[in-house]
Amino acid sequence: MIDIKKAGFLFGFAEREDEKIEDIKRCLLTLYSTRSGEQPLDREFGLDWAFQDKPMNVSKNMFVVEVIKKTEKYEPRVMVESIEFYSDPKTGHINPIIHLEKGAEW
Numbered sequence: 001m002i003d004i005k006k007a008g009f010l011f012g013f014a015e016r017e018d019e020k021i022e023d024i025k026r027c028l029l030t031l032y033s034t035r036s037g038e039q040p041l042d043r044e045f046g047l048d049w050a051f052q053d054k055p056m057n058v059s060k061n062m063f064v065v066e067v068i069k070k071t072e073k074y075e076p077r078v079m080v081e082s083i084e085f086y087s088d089p090k091t092g093h094i095n096p097i098i099h100l101e102k103g104a105e106w
Helices: 018-033 049-053 056-074
Strands: 008-011 078-087 094-102
Touching: 008 018, 018 056, 049 056, 056 078, 056 094
Parallel strands: 008 094
Antiparallel strands: 078 094
């Protein structure tokens, strides 16, 4: 199972705008931890969690596609460069690390 709430973020740029980066992290965690369809006025907000009950290789691919697509739409200040996964042997969960670069609206 991919544990979205333990997603890590790595920014591929050095900025002294700590408040802006913290705001982006907060926004992305909200976006990624919300199921698509839960927001009353924007049913597309959030991730489609269909990837959670698929085989791991399929699940990772579906997750990557969904994160890239939704980040591009809802958080244009950054863009996803790559996503890595590492497993937590204590829980058996897979945790994503999302690498980000400056987006169009930085």
